Amino acid sequence: xxxxxxxxxxxxxxxxxxxxxxxxxxxxxxxxxxxxxxxxxxxxxxxxxxxxxxxxxxxxxxxxxxxxxxxxxxxxxxxxxxxxxxxxxxxxxxxxxxxxxxxxxxxxxxxxxxxxxxxxxxxxxxxxxxxxxxxxxxxxxxxxxxxxxxxxxxxxxxxxxxxxxxxxxxxxxxxxxxxxxxxxxxxxxxxxxxxxxxxxxxxxxxxxxxxxxxxxxxxxxxxxxx
Amino acid sequence: xxxxxxxxxxxxxxxxxxxxxxxxxxxxxxxxxxxxxxxxxxxxxxxxxxxxxxxxxxxxxxxxxxxxxxxxxxxxxxxxxxxxxxxxxxxxxxxxxxxxxxxxxxxxxxxxxxxxxxxxxxxxxxxxxxxxxxxxxxxxxxxxxxxxxxxxxxxxxxxxxxxxxxxxxxxxxxxxxxxxxxxxxxxxxxxxxxxxxxxxxxxxxxxxxxxxxxxxxxxxxxxxxxxxxxxxxxxxxxxxxxxxxxxxxx
Numbered sequence: 001x002x003x004x005x006x007x008x009x010x011x012x013x014x015x016x017x018x019x020x021x022x023x024x025x026x027x028x029x030x031x032x033x034x035x036x037x038x039x040x041x042x043x044x045x046x047x048x049x050x051x052x053x054x055x056x057x058x059x060x061x062x063x064x065x066x067x068x069x070x071x072x073x074x075x076x077x078x079x080x081x082x083x084x085x086x087x088x089x090x091x092x093x094x095x096x097x098x099x100x101x102x103x104x105x106x107x108x109x110x111x112x113x114x115x116x117x118x119x120x121x122x123x124x125x126x127x128x129x130x131x132x133x134x135x136x137x138x139x140x141x142x143x144x145x146x147x148x149x150x151x152x153x154x155x156x157x158x159x160x161x162x163x164x165x166x167x168x169x170x171x172x173x174x175x176x177x178x179x180x181x182x183x184x185x186x187x188x189x190x191x192x193x194x195x196x197x198x199x200x201x202x203x204x205x206x207x208x209x210x211x212x213x214x215x216x217x218x219x220x221x222x223x224x225x226x
Numbered sequence: 227x228x229x230x231x232x233x234x235x236x237x238x239x240x241x242x243x244x245x246x247x248x249x250x251x252x253x254x255x256x257x258x259x260x261x262x263x264x265x266x267x268x269x270x271x272x273x274x275x276x277x278x279x280x281x282x283x284x285x286x287x288x289x290x291x292x293x294x295x296x297x298x299x300x301x302x303x304x305x306x307x308x309x310x311x312x313x314x315x316x317x318x319x320x321x322x323x324x325x326x327x328x329x330x331x332x333x334x335x336x337x338x339x340x341x342x343x344x345x346x347x348x349x350x351x352x353x354x355x356x357x358x359x360x361x362x363x364x365x366x367x368x369x370x371x372x373x374x375x376x377x378x379x380x381x382x383x384x385x386x387x388x389x390x391x392x393x394x395x396x397x398x399x400x401x402x403x404x405x406x407x408x409x410x411x412x413x414x415x416x417x418x419x420x421x422x423x424x425x426x427x428x429x430x431x432x433x434x435x436x437x438x439x440x441x442x443x444x445x446x447x448x449x450x451x452x453x454x455x456x457x458x459x460x461x462x463x464x465x466x467x468x469x470x471x472x473x474x475x476x
Contacts, residue, residue, distance in 0.1 A: 123317035126278060127331035127383060128307040137334055141321045220321055222366035 009188035013195050016180050023176030026090070030172055031159045033094045034176055036099025038158070046103060046109030051135065060106070066101035072164055075100060080168040089170035093162070101158050108150035112143040145218050152211040156204045163200075173199060229292035231256040231418050232277065232387055239272055239287035239442075247273045248442040249282070254420065254435070256386070259413045261429040261450075262422045264439035265465065270422040271314075273439065274389050277420065278302075278309040291386060307335060310380030314392040316372040317466030318364040324351060324375045325360040328382045337384070350378040354408050374408055381412075388412070390421040424469060430454065438462045 013020075048060045067075070076096040079085045086092050116139045124134035163174040177196040181189050230253035239247040244272055254260050262270045265418045275281040277288060279295070279302050288296045319327050325347045330391045332343040351357045354374035364372055378389055390409070394402045406428050413419060413432040423429070429436055429450055436453045438446040438461075446453060446462045457463040 117317075119313060119315055120278060120319060123311075123313060123319065123379075124330075126280060126306055126311040126313075127379070128303045128333070128335040130303055133334055137330060138319050138321075145321065164250035220365060221363045 009191045012180075012184065012188045013191045016184070019180065020173065020195065020199065021177050023171060023173040024203070026171055027159070027162050027173040027200075028168070028203070030090065030093055030097065030162045030165065030206075031155075033090075034097035034101055034158050034162070035155055037094060037098025038105045038135035038154070041098070041102035042105025043109050045106035046113060047140075049106060049110045050113045051131075064103045067100055068107075072096065072100050072161055073167065076164055076168060081109055089168045090166065092168060093165040093170050093172075096157055097161060097165075100161075101154060104154055104157075105151070105206075108147045108154060109143065111150070113139060115146055116142045145220065148211065148215045148218070152208060155207055155211065159204055159207065160200060229289070230254060231258070232420065233287075233289040234273070234277075235287045235289070237273070237276060237288065238284045239269070239276060239281065240284060246442050246476060247276070250286070250439070250442070250444055252437060252444060252447055254418065256418050258418045258434040259419045259421065259432050260435045260437055261433040262420065262437045263424060263429070263465070264445075265470070268439045269442040270439050271391050274391050274420060274422050275309075275400055277381055277387070277389060278306050278311055280311075303335070307383060308386045309389060310383055310385035310387070311389045312373070312376050312380050312391065312393050312405055314395050316364070316369075316376045316396070318372055318375055318379070320364055323361050323363055324356060324367065324378075325372075327364070327375055328379045331379065331383050346382055347378075350382045351375070353381065353411075354378045355404075368402040369397045373397065373405045377405075377408055377412075381417075386418065388419045390419060390423060392422050392424075394423060394425055426469065438465065440465070 045060045045064065048057055051065075052060070076093060079096050080089065080092045085095060120138050120142065121134055124138040125131070129137065162172055165172050166175045166178060169175065173196055177192045181192050233251075233253040235251050237247050237250045238245075250269075250273055252260075264270050270313075272281055276283045277302050278289075279294075279300075279342065283296055286296070287294050290305065290308060294300070318324075319330060322330060325344065328347040328350050329338075329340075329343040332338045332346055333340065336343075348357055348360060351360055352471060354377050356371060356378065356461070360366060361373075363373070367375065370374075377388075377393075393409070394405050397405065402425065406425055409419070409421070409428060412431050421428070431451050436448060436450050437444055438453065438459075440461055446457060446459045448458075452458070453462060454466065457466065
């Protein structure tokens with residue numbers, strides 16, 4: 001293997017690092033927006049699955065089953081090219097990733113809410129709290145702590161799956177890499193995609209470590225870890 | 227004569243086919259300490275839970291301080307403000323400190339501000355001898371300490387009646403004493419207590435009345451001297467002698 005082109009391929013990556021960093025910024029923004037949307041929809045959905053009844057509960061359960069049963073790639077293509085929910089690729093990707101994440105986050109929260117001993121709710125009711133008040137003040141704080149490990153997992157999955165937005169041309173990290181490879185120095189494929197992989201790894205690693213901190217910080221003294 | 231503080235009138239309760247309470251009636255006055263005994267499955271805990279409507283009765287009436295609390299239009303949260311409960315498994319709020327456990331109801335139910343609630347909370351922890359553990363979480367406390375916090379939590383709401391559902395059954399034998407001691411103090415202070423327990427020491431020394439429940443019916447109801455020394459029903463005698471042998475040394 002001739003050493004010179006290899007060197008110049010790495011040099012090409014370094015020269016275009018600003019583009020890759022900009023793509024990383026889009027990836028991070030898309031991850032945060034999607035996780036947030038997923039939380040805002042997924043937490044109430046999980047609570048409805050545990051405490052709700054009737055048509056609302058059935059509707060939420062059905063939506064979850066459909067979303068979890070459809071490939072993310074299909075969801076994002078359907079939303080962008082099929083339904084044209086937004087002309088913005090970022091908004092569309094956020095909706096697709098957010099909905100899919102909501103369907104999974106709802107299950108994390110459902111499990112966490114169900115894992116809180118029934119005696120906790122009973123004791124709160126026995127003091128004279130209403131059902132909603134008791135759930136909010138006693139069950140939810142404990143359930144949120146217990147959902148941190150599952151949430152950590154979900155965060156990593158969403159972060160990596162933002163790369164699927166490449167199919168609708170959003171300028172996130174993988175798309176930037178792909179454009180560099182196709183538009184510039186096609187011999188640098190290995191170097192470009194190794195760099196892209198490394199950036200994804202650093203992002204997930206740092207995120208996981210930070211959430212570990214969160215886990216420690218909010219664990220209940222003397223008790224189970226969150 | 228004034229109304230009894232608590233009156234059950236012909237209370238029935240079943241779970242599906244299983245009849246748990248079959249026409250239970252009794253009264254207790256303010257300041258009384260009534261201890262309910264009986265074999266497991268006799269309906270003791272169900273009866274207790276019917277009083278604060280954690281369990282709904284099928285028929286009959288329950289009166290608290292003259293008001294029928296089993297009416298359909300009774301506000302259960304209002305009722306529960308007046309009736310404290312201490313659980314067998316403590317059920318302390320796991321995410322809150324001992325003080326947090328005692329003050330949560332004061333703040334969320336009584337609408338007290340944080341500072342006032344803390345002050346009240348400390349007083350009640352003091353009352354059960356645990357003011358030095360105010361900042362400990364339930365998982366950091368022994369079983370006996372947990373149950374004392376449970377008692378403080380119930381007391382803090384200033385209830386007219388305290389219900390105890392087998393408060394010492396989940397405790398290691400060496401930890402029973404500290405909880406019983408607190409209960410004795412409360413009894414001496416004139417707090418009205420309805421206690422499901424087989425702590426015979428407590429029953430003998432603190433009870434105004436013993437209620438012997440079997441198969442959902444009150445078999446015998448009277449002062450401890452009567453039940454222990456001269457039981458009227460053969461079943462009471464049998465049960466008590468069995469209890470003495472199994473609980474020897476307590």
